[in-house]
Amino acid sequence: MKIVLADYGAGNLRSVSSALARAGAGAETVISPDPEVVREADLAVIAGVGHLGACAEGLQKTGLAEALRERVVADRPVLGICVGLQVLFEESEEGGKGLGLFRGPVVRLKARRVPHMGWNTLSLRGTPSILDGLDGEDVYFAHSYSVRPLEELPGAEVEHGGPIVAAVERGALAGVQFHPERSARAGARLLKNVIAWSRSA
């Protein structure tokens, strides 16, 4: 099995690739800016930090956006992490526009403390495969904006000044707002689930 991290020029992807390598018994993980490699892999991952606008722009410029779109149309597994989840949605209050693969905006958090920083407890909605066994587990968040899906999707929420979407899953397209690569055992479990989910897709 081959996993590719889409390298759109935004910072460090090695933390995520190491975590995937730890989780993915035998899966080969590569970091690549090549749309062809992103098209071909069994699982494509969009990760990174910073602004949705910069992420979307990087994906467009490199041709990776198109490759990711094609994967989604063909029901081939794509996972977004943090800003990689946000970029799957539409307009952001931070400025910029995502790929629109999920419907809904990206909005500024409204809570006493923003950024939402630290470990928070997942409450599952429906039965998302990637979150199997993770109901009630703590995972690590660090973000000031969050997605607001217009469709009802399996996934997870956490509480921070109201419910925040922590994860969504629709067929072979999924995303998590938290950082599995920095979420200790629960994060490793998520990545193992993701690998199993993409194998069965």
Add this chain to the structure above:
Amino acid sequence: MVKKRLIPCLDVTKGRVVKGVRFVELRDIGDPVEMATRYSEYGADELVFLDITATVFGHAPIVELVERAATELEIPFTVGGGVSTLGHARRLLRLGADKVAVNRAAVERPELLTELAEEFGAQAVVCAIDSKKVGPGKGEVVTHGARKPRGLDTIEWALEVVERGAGEIMLTSIDADGTRAGYDLEITGLVCDAVSVPVIASGGAGTVKHLAEAFEVGAEAALVASIVHEAPEGIPEIKRELEEAGWPMRI
């Protein structure tokens, strides 16, 4: 509900963790990534690596440290100490540090905070503030290992750094630091009340009760050093006690 965080701080010089009093009699106590991994296994929620030999910052060991930490650690980590330019900070974040802590550089050029937040997001930018008590409920910002008063009011400065883009404040009371007599709850509480970002209380932790006191005045996280360096295996017990005292902890 977001959990309160226990954050061990590792003082690093030339790629090794050291322990000493105010830069004298530094003793090598171990490899930073090995120690960090052990703390992570015992349940530390996050880690801070502080390069205490700021003048030689940028030399190879810290780079190697960040690269190793980024690939080996399973919890988030912040790197600080002598981060004086956008280039330094960018390099650390690009190598995989989750956050970078800036202190003196922010005092000298506050725009740095905005530049970093624009490129990496506020969640990656920690402003470290060293505060010295100058009156009841009043602190002054100091730098250079507390030797240099900067003529800035701690609370006003805290508000400014948030306005400029810092996503978290690491507030160290210089008077309490190293005393193990507890955090300076007065200034910590005032800063927590004033700002909208999470505040990490720092300086003075000696017992579990001190951590609970910091949470009581509004801190989201407690920085600890000696109490975990001496007995990392005590971390689960510290967190359990805090949970029993009613604080949301990741157990």
